[in-house]
Amino acid sequence: MSLVAEAFVSQIAATEPWPENATLYQQLKGEQILLSDNAASLAVQAFLQMCNLPVKVVCRANAEYMSPSGKVPFIHVGNQVVSELGPIVQFVKAKGHSLSDGLDEVQKAEMKAYMELVNNMLLTAELYLQWCDEATVGEITHARYGSPYPWPLNHILAYQKQWEVKRKMKAIGWGNKTLDQVLEDVDQCCQALSQRLGTQPYFFNKQPTELDALVFGHLYTILTTQLTNDELSEKVKNYSNLLAFCRRIEQHYFEDGGKGRLS
Amino acid sequence: MAAPLELSCWGGGWGLPSVHSESLVVMAYAKFSGAPLKVNVIDNTWRGSRGDVPILTTEDNIVSHPAKILNFLRKQKYNADYELSAKQGADTLAYIALLEEKLLPAVLHTFWVESDNYFTVTKPWFASRIPFPLSLILPGKMSRGALNRILLTRGEPPLYRVQEVEAQIYRDAKECLNLLSNRLGTSQFFFGDTPSTLDAYVFGFLAPLYKVHFPKVQLQEHLKQLSNLCRFCDDILSSYFRLSLEGTSPAGQETVDANLQKLTQLVNKESNLIEKMDDNLRQSPQLPPRKLPTLKLTPAEEESNSIQRLSP
Numbered sequence: 001m002s003l004v005a006e007a008f009v010s011q012i013a014a015t016e017p018w019p020e021n022a023t024l025y026q027q028l029k030g031e032q033i034l035l036s037d038n039a040a041s042l043a044v045q046a047f048l049q050m051c052n053l054p055v056k057v058v059c060r061a062n063a064e065y066m067s068p069s070g071k072v073p074f075i076h077v078g079n080q081v082v083s084e085l086g087p088i089v090q091f092v093k094a095k096g097h098s099l100s101d102g103l104d105e106v107q108k109a110e111m112k113a114y115m116e117l118v119n120n121m122l123l124t125a126e127l128y129l130q131w132c133d134e135a136t137v138g139e140i141t142h143a144r145y146g147s148p149y150p151w152p153l154n155h156i157l158a159y160q161k162q163w164e165v166k167r168k169m170k171a172i173g174w175g176n177k178t179l180d181q182v183l184e185d186v187d188q189c190c191q192a193l194s195q196r197l198g199t200q201p202y203f204f205n206k207q208p209t210e211l212d213a214l215v216f217g218h219l220y221t222i223l224t225t226q227l228t229n230d231e232l233s234e235k236v237k238n239y240s241n242l243l244a245f246c247r248r249i250e251q252h253y254f255e256d257g258g259k260g261r262l263s
Numbered sequence: 264m265a266a267p268l269e270l271s272c273w274g275g276g277w278g279l280p281s282v283h284s285e286s287l288v289v290m291a292y293a294k295f296s297g298a299p300l301k302v303n304v305i306d307n308t309w310r311g312s313r314g315d316v317p318i319l320t321t322e323d324n325i326v327s328h329p330a331k332i333l334n335f336l337r338k339q340k341y342n343a344d345y346e347l348s349a350k351q352g353a354d355t356l357a358y359i360a361l362l363e364e365k366l367l368p369a370v371l372h373t374f375w376v377e378s379d380n381y382f383t384v385t386k387p388w389f390a391s392r393i394p395f396p397l398s399l400i401l402p403g404k405m406s407r408g409a410l411n412r413i414l415l416t417r418g419e420p421p422l423y424r425v426q427e428v429e430a431q432i433y434r435d436a437k438e439c440l441n442l443l444s445n446r447l448g449t450s451q452f453f454f455g456d457t458p459s460t461l462d463a464y465v466f467g468f469l470a471p472l473y474k475v476h477f478p479k480v481q482l483q484e485h486l487k488q489l490s491n492l493c494r495f496c497d498d499i500l501s502s503y504f505r506l507s508l509e510g511t512s513p514a515g516q517e518t519v520d521a522n523l524q525k526l527t528q529l530v531n532k533e534s535n536l537i538e539k540m541d542d543n544l545r546q547s548p549q550l551p552p553r554k555l556p557t558l559k560l561t562p563a564e565e566e567s568n569s570i571q572r573l574s575p
Contacts, residue, residue: 109442113357120360171412173328192353 012080014094022055022077024048025063031147032061035225036126041073043085043217048075049253050208051097061148089210099209107204111211114196114203118211121189122218124174125182125232131165133179135228187235194239201248208249215242216249267301268339270332272317274304274392277474280504282388284370285329286317288467292333294503295458298341306392329467333460344459351454355461358446358453361439362468368413368428369436369482370472375409376425379478437485444489451498458499470496501527 026041027033033041041057048055055075060066067074067083074083075091082091092098100111130141145161146154169175174182193215202208203215219242223233236242270293272286280302281287293300305316319326319335326335337344344352374385389405390398410425417428443465452458453465473486473496487493505527 105445106448109446110354110357112442113354113361116364117357117360120364168415171408171415188356192356195349195353196357198350 011094014096016078016095018053018095018097019078020054022053022075023058024055024073024075025058025060025066026073027063028059028061028148032144033059034130034141034144035221035227036123036130037064037072038225039123039126039218039221040071040085041217042221043214044073044075044088046216046249046253047085047089047099047210047213048092050099050213051092053092053097085210085214099207100204102207103204103209111204111209114193114211115214117189117192118214118218121185122222124169124172125186125189126218126222127165128169128174128177128182129179129227129232131162132169137162139228183231183235186232187238190236190239190242194242197241197245199241202245212245212249216246220246220250267321268298268336269301269303269320270317271303271305271320273389274306276388277476278500279470279474282471282475283316284367284467284471286467287470288329288463289317289319289332291458291466291499291503292336292343292460292463293341295463296336296341296343298336298339333463343457343463346457347454347459351459355454355459358443358461359464361442362464364416365435365439366468368417368432370468371409371413372429372432373472373477373479373482374475375406376413377477377479381406384475384477433482436482440482440486440489440492444492447491447495449491452495458503462495462499465492466496466499470500497528497531501531 024041024044027037045055045057063072063074064070068081069083071084074081075088077091080091082088100108103111129136131137141162142155142158146158148154149157166175177185197203202212204211219236222236223243223246225233227233270286270289272289273281273283275281279287280290290300290302292298317327317329317332319332324335326332336342344355347355373380375381386402386406389402393401413428413432414425417432447453450456453461469486469492472483473493477483
C-alpha cells in the first residue's frame with residue numbers, strides 16, 4: 001500500500017472498535033494449504049488470540065487471489081482488508097491493542113530483528129523445501145496447490161507458482177543452495193531462537209509479543225506437518241526449550257476454555 | 264595458518280577501502296579478527312574473475328559470498344566473536360537478517376536503480392574498473408540484478424513496478440537505521456569494546472552509503488543525522504583502515520593509541536569541513552550578485568550561496 005493509503009487506513013481504523021464478525025481468510029485447510037501459508041496463518045491467529053480479539057477462520061480456495069497483497073492470511077474487519085502479519089500488527093495497534101507497548105527501544109529493535117530473522121531464514125527455508133526440492137514438489141506441493149481446480153488449471157497454476165518462487169530464490173541467492181545447506185541454515189536459526197529464549201516463558205519475559213506469535217506459527221507448523229522427509233522437524237526437535245515454548249502457547253491460547261481451534 | 268589468503272574484491276574510493284558492501288564486510292571482518300588477507304583489487308585488466316565478488320582464494324579452495332567467507336575464516340581460527348555470549352551470537356544473526364531485509368533493498372536502490380545516482384556515479388565507477396567490452400555489459404547486468412531483487416522481494420506479483428515499492432523500502436531503511444542507532448547507543452561497538460561480525464556487517468552496509476557522493480541523497484541525509492552511526496563508521500575507518508593505507512604498521516587487530524585516534528578524528532573532521540567549504544566556494548556562480556541562481560544548484564547550495572551574498 002502506498003504511504004497515503006496506509007495513513008488513511010490507520011485513521012479510519014482508529015475510530016472503530018474491533019467488531020464481532022472479524023474474519024480471517026486462508027486456503028482450504030485439509031487439501032490445499034501449504035506449509036508456509038499455514039505457518040503465516042497460524043501466526044496471525046496466535047497474535048489475535050494473544051490480543052484477545054475474536055476472529056473467525058474461513059477457508060476459501062481463492063484466498064490468495066482475494067488478498068490485497070497476494071499473500072495469505074488476510075483479515076476482513078469492518079470494511080477493511082489487511083494482509084500479512086506486519087500490517088495486521090499495525091492495524092491492530094491503530095485500534096488500540098498492542099502487545100509490545102511495554103518494551104523499551106532497544107527491546108523493540110531486538111524484536112524486529114528477530115522477526116526478520118524468522119522471515120528471512122525459516123520462511124525462506126519453508127518456501128525452498130516446498131517449491132525447490134523435487135521430491136516434495138512432486139509428491140505434495142503440486143497436488144495440494146492445484147487441488148481445488150480442474151485439469152489443466154491445477155497444473156498450470158502450480159507450475160506458475162513454482163516458477164515465481166524459484167525466481168525469487170535465485171534473486172536472493174538461495175538458488176544454488178542444496179537441501180543440506182538449507183537445513184543447516186534452519187538449524188542455525190533455531191539455535192539463535194533457542195539461545196534467545198533461554199529459560200524464559202516468552203521471548204520478552206512475562207508477556208507474549210508478536211515475535212512469540214510468529215515463532216509459534218512457524219515452529220508449530222513445522223512440527224506438525226508431515227512432509228516427505230522429517231529432517232526439518234528433526235532440526236526443530238533438537239531444541240527442547242522451543243518445543244516447550246510451542247506446547248505452552250498451544251495450551252494457553254488454543255485449548256484454554258475452547259478459545260480458537262488449531263488444525 | 265600458513266596458507267596465504269587472497270581476497271579479490273572491488274576497489275575503494277571516497278576514503279573507503281572498497282565501495283562494494285559485501286567486499287567491505289569481508290575486509291572489515293578480516294581486520295577485526297586479525298586474518299592476514301592479501302587484497303587484490305579488481306582492475307580493468309583481464310586478470311581475475313569478477314563474477315561473484317568478493318572471492319577468497321586459498322591454496323585449495325575458492326570461497327565466495329560473504330557469509331561463507333566469514334565461516335571459512337572462523338574455521339581457520341580467525342574468529343572475531345569468541346568473546347560473545349550465546350545470546351549475543353543469536354542477536355548477531357537477527358540483526359544481520361534485519362539489515363538484509365530492511366536496509367539492503369534501499370541501499371541497492373540508491374546505488375543501482377535510482378537513475379541519477381546510477382548514471383553519474385555507480386556506472387562510471389564500475390565501468391572504469393572493468394575491461395572493455397565487459398564494461399558495457401556488466402554494470403547493466405548488476406543494475407538489473409539489483410532491481411530484480413528489490414521487486415521480487417518487495418513487489419506485488421504479477422505486475423512488478425518499482426514506484427510502488429520505492430516509498431516503502433526507503434521508509435523501512437530509515438526505520439532500520441533508527442533501530443541500529445538505538446541499539447548502538449553510545450558504546451563504541453555493538454557488543455562492548457571489541458568489534459565483532461555484526462560490526463563488520465553494519466560497517467559494510469553503512470560506510471558506502473555514508474561516504475560516496477550521490478546526487479540523490481535522501482537516505483544518506485538520514486544517515487548523517489544519526490551521529491552515533493557516523494561516528495561508528497569513522498572510528499572503524501580511522502583505526503582499522505587508515506594504518507594499512509599509510510603502510511606504517513601491519514594489518515591486524517592493533518589498538519590505536521586513544522589520543523592518536525582522537526587527533527586523527529579531529530583532523531578528519533576539519534578536513535571534511537574545509538572540503539565542504541571549498542566545494543561550496545567553487546560551485547557558487549562567479550557572476551555578479553544580482554544574477555538569480557541557476558536551476559542547476561541544489562537547494563542546499565542555493566541557501567549557502569545566498570548566505571555568502573548577504574555577508575559583507
